[in-house]
Amino acid sequence: MPRIPTAAAGPPASLADVTASDAALRRFLHGLPGVDPVGLEARAAALGTRSIKTTAKAYALDLAVSMIDLTTLEGSDTPGKVRALCAKARTPDPTDRTAPAVAAVCVYPDLAAVAAESLAGSGVKVASVATAFPSGRAAPEVKLADTRAALAAGADEIDMVIDRGAFLAGRYLEVYEQIRAVRQAAAGARLKVIFETGELSTYDNIRRASWLGMLAGADFIKTSTGKVGVNATPANTLVLLEAVRDYRAATGVQVGVKPAGGIRTAKDAVKFLVLVNETAGDDWLDNRWFRFGASSLLNDLLMQRQKLRTGRYSGPDYVTVD
Amino acid sequence: MTAEHKLFAYAPAPESRSVVDIAPSYGLFVDGEFTDAADGRVFKSVAPATEEVLSEVARAGEADVERAVAAARRAFTSWSGLPGAERGKYLFRIARIIQERSRELAVLETLDNGKPIRETRDADLPLVAAHFFYYAGWADKLGHAGFGADPKPLGVAGQVIPWNFPLLMLAWKIAPALACGNTVVLKPAETTPLSALFFADICRQAGLPRGVVNILPGYGDAGAALVAHPDVDKVAFTGSTAVGKEIARSVAGTGKRLTLELGGKGANIVFDDAPVDQAVEGIVGGIFFNQGQVCCAGSRLLVQESVADEVLDALKRRLATLRLGDPLDKNTDIGAINSAEQLARITELADAGDAEGAQRWTAPCELPGSGYWFAPTLFTGVTQAHRVAREEIFGPVLSVLTFRTPAEAVAKANNTPYGLSAGVWTEKGSRILAVADRLRAGVVWANTFNKFDPTSPFGGYKESGFGREGGRHGLEAYLR
Numbered sequence: 001m002p003r004i005p006t007a008a009a010g011p012p013a014s015l016a017d018v019t020a021s022d023a024a025l026r027r028f029l030h031g032l033p034g035v036d037p038v039g040l041e042a043r044a045a046a047l048g049t050r051s052i053k054t055t056a057k058a059y060a061l062d063l064a065v066s067m068i069d070l071t072t073l074e075g076s077d078t079p080g081k082v083r084a085l086c087a088k089a090r091t092p093d094p095t096d097r098t099a100p101a102v103a104a105v106c107v108y109p110d111l112a113a114v115a116a117e118s119l120a121g122s123g124v125k126v127a128s129v130a131t132a133f134p135s136g137r138a139a140p141e142v143k144l145a146d147t148r149a150a151l152a153a154g155a156d157e158i159d160m161v162i163d164r165g166a167f168l169a170g171r172y173l174e175v176y177e178q179i180r181a182v183r184q185a186a187a188g189a190r191l192k193v194i195f196e197t198g199e200l201s202t203y204d205n206i207r208r209a210s211w212l213g214m215l216a217g218a219d220f221i222k223t224s225t226g227k228v229g230v231n232a233t234p235a236n237t238l239v240l241l242e243a244v245r246d247y248r249a250a251t252g253v254q255v256g257v258k259p260a261g262g263i264r265t266a267k268d269a270v271k272f273l274v275l276v277n278e279t280a281g282d283d284w285l286d287n288r289w290f291r292f293g294a295s296s297l298l299n300d301l302l303m304q305r306q307k308l309r310t311g312r313y314s315g316p317d318y319v320t321v322d
Numbered sequence: 323m324t325a326e327h328k329l330f331a332y333a334p335a336p337e338s339r340s341v342v343d344i345a346p347s348y349g350l351f352v353d354g355e356f357t358d359a360a361d362g363r364v365f366k367s368v369a370p371a372t373e374e375v376l377s378e379v380a381r382a383g384e385a386d387v388e389r390a391v392a393a394a395r396r397a398f399t400s401w402s403g404l405p406g407a408e409r410g411k412y413l414f415r416i417a418r419i420i421q422e423r424s425r426e427l428a429v430l431e432t433l434d435n436g437k438p439i440r441e442t443r444d445a446d447l448p449l450v451a452a453h454f455f456y457y458a459g460w461a462d463k464l465g466h467a468g469f470g471a472d473p474k475p476l477g478v479a480g481q482v483i484p485w486n487f488p489l490l491m492l493a494w495k496i497a498p499a500l501a502c503g504n505t506v507v508l509k510p511a512e513t514t515p516l517s518a519l520f521f522a523d524i525c526r527q528a529g530l531p532r533g534v535v536n537i538l539p540g541y542g543d544a545g546a547a548l549v550a551h552p553d554v555d556k557v558a559f560t561g562s563t564a565v566g567k568e569i570a571r572s573v574a575g576t577g578k579r580l581t582l583e584l585g586g587k588g589a590n591i592v593f594d595d596a597p598v599d600q601a602v603e604g605i606v607g608g609i610f611f612n613q614g615q616v617c618c619a620g621s622r623l624l625v626q627e628s629v630a631d632e633v634l635d636a637l638k639r640r641l642a643t644l645r646l647g648d649p650l651d652k653n654t655d656i657g658a659i660n661s662a663e664q665l666a667r668i669t670e671l672a673d674a675g676d677a678e679g680a681q682r683w684t685a686p687c688e689l690p691g692s693g694y695w696f697a698p699t700l701f702t703g704v705t706q707a708h709r710v711a712r713e714e715i716f717g718p719v720l721s722v723l724t725f726r727t728p729a730e731a732v733a734k735a736n737n738t739p740y741g742l743s744a745g746v747w748t749e750k751g752s753r754i755l756a757v758a759d760r761l762r763a764g765v766v767w768a769n770t771f772n773k774f775d776p777t778s779p780f781g782g783y784k785e786s787g788f789g790r791e792g793g794r795h796g797l798e799a800y801l802r
Contacts, residue, residue, distance in 0.1 A: 033595075033597055033599070034595070035597055036597040038600075039599075039603055039604065039769065039770060042603070043599075049440065049652075050332065050652075051332075051652035052333075052335070053335045055331075056331060060330065242599050273330065277328075285329045285330055
């Protein structure tokens with residue numbers, strides 16, 4: 001694979017001046033082409049009617065399994081729960097060793113050490129949310145401390161949230177600088193920037209946030225925390241996919257996409273992969289560039305996998321409940 | 323990029339052909355019965371994607387027109403005498419049967435026309451049923467439609483429809499005619515007679531009184547005889563401007579009422595502040611929907627020069643993802659051209675584009691070995707003087723022109739003998755209103771294209787025809 005420039009360095013020279021001031025950044029973000037919501041949603045729905053069968057389905061199901069950030073983000077999380085999840089992440093289907101491992105396990109920072117220990121040597125990454133997830137309502141130094149704690153505990157990937165309040169108030173440079181600060185604190189780790197698209201509310205905002213995140217050095221842009229009413233949808237993920245496609249065309253830098261929250265069925269996951277395939281293309285069909293933030297999705301993918309392999313649908317008692 | 327090199331190559335997902343049972347031969351549908359043509363002539367209907375003969379169909383001639391018009395005349399008295407609510411019941415019943423049989427009809431239409439199953443399933447058939455439902459609702463409310471307190475039907479309607487949306491054009495013609503109390507003789511196009519004959523079966527299934535709907539498959543001679551028949555009170559035609567002019571001459575001075583829905587050369591205007599990704603989708607839908615064989619197609623892209631390169635790059639990238647092939651495959655975006663004759667016409671006009679100095683770009687896709695196919699194509703460097711900018715190609719060929727100011731965009735958009743459709747793409751609401759106000763086209767879409775709804779009137783300016791179909795306005799053509 002050719003070496004792909006990484007996002008960590010921040011905006012490429014061609015776009016360096018757009019982050020020179022709040023006014024310049026605002027002009028740039030507001031100069032991006034608008035998004036017509038009716039047309040966007042129609043396109044996402046039309047791609048949802050693709051009929052993915054037989055060999056294509058087998059490919060898509062395995063790819064989707066390999067792209068999961070298997071997630072538990074509950075107040076009731078315990079070391080035992082995280083260890084069980086890590087075992088599942090390494091070997092999703094104990095009855096079928098051909099099932100791929102998932103991409104990562106995603107936990108709160110205080111449980112990252114447990115995950116790191118459980119996943120050691122497996123190739124499955126440890127992702128930790130940070131920066132006062134999910135609301136992001138904390139002082140900047142607290143967010144940085146949160147990030148450092150996650151890294152110290154062994155996190156390979158950091159899922160940060162942006163300050164939606166600052167974004168909606170139009171303080172784009174402040175959001176940018178906060179992402180830059182986390183980016184620097186998390187040097188060496190892959191950084192996923194969560195916009196909480198359900199709170200940004202408009203597709204225009206989602207497109208602006210996408211570019212803001214990429215300019216600030218995100219390795220992944222991510223829709224949602226999974227903690228608000230509207231999480232990943234085909235339409236808001238399509239906006240992200242268009243943004244990473246256009247950003248690479250403009251800068252040569254490739255950025256990943258992670259829809260999260262609300263994707264529960266294999267059928268839905270395959271629809272998202274169709275969006276990736278027909279918007280960003282082949283180069284994103286890999287868990288280095290596309291992830292699903294999900295928990296219950298994995299079992300449905302495994303059941304569909306079994307169905308495809310055996311011709312029978314065994315039901316939920318034939319996959320593990322964690 | 324070819325399919326074999328794609329990581330995520332979609333496996334074939336064909337819709338089952340077995341849901342439709344096509345008989346080896348079909349008759350004319352006259353006075354509630356299927357009959358042979360008086361002179362025994364037949365013709366073959368061919369699947370354009372494979373050139374396979376689907377069925378042999380009776381070919382109507384003058385004597386059959388005579389019989390069908392007489393049957394329609396006989397049926398008129400009792401049909402028009404029914405209370406509107408009773409006529410409405412029949413139309414509602416027809417609409418429901420269409421919905422129940424929609425999968426069968428979608429597969430049939432795809433086989434006979436060549437268009438993708440995705441379109442017949444998601445566009446044609448839902449719109450067909452919606453049209454019957456909509457006009458069923460008007461049948462008992464005609465006194466409130468704005469055409470007087472007690473409007474009357476005209477009598478026998480002679481209707482001639484094209485091959486591009488066979489069943490949908492039938493619905494546009496038959497639903498308002500019946501709702502208003504007229505009886506009809508309809509001639510489907512010679513390349514796509516089958517769905518109209520299935521519709522005849524639906525009329526029988528619905529118990530529609532005999533003679534109210536008569537279907538005469540045949541060629542132009544049958545259509546000419548039908549529109550010229552002295553006992554026809556109303557002529558409705560959808561098709562080419564050349565034939566429309568002949569029909570206008572034929573009915574001039576006869577007192578027959580006439581509506582014509584003819585050709586177009588729609589302008590799709592993209593301003594520099596357009597939502598680019600959605601505009602690209604609208605351009606693609608505007609010209610490649612139904613292989614561009616759409617009278618209201620957005621066949622001229624007028625793009626503001628300052629964003630022309632950006633829009634064209636995005637458009638080409640998008641066109642490279644279109645999937646051309648087996649129309650019955652649920653993932654096919656672009657199907658077959660309807661006939662060898664139409665393919666020849668598209669090819670000839672595209673060649674004229676080359677000869678006149680426009681630059682051709684063709685989407686990278688492989689064409690099947692048999693059947694009639696034309697890859698999605700666009701011409702750049704097109705000027706108003708080129709034939710590809712002036713003549714209706716009726717195929718998957720987009721002519722790209724540029725403009726500098728809104729005034730220039732409007733002037734170029736209107737500089738055509740046609741006036742059927744136009745599109746405006748801009749995020750600025752005031753510009754949409756100002757430009758739409760000055761476009762001489764029967765329908766102007768804003769930030770969308772090729773959106774249809776039975777409640778919305780549709781029709782043309784200038785050489786695109788006159789009269790409106792759809793909506794309350796569509797009743798006017800069938801009432802006095």
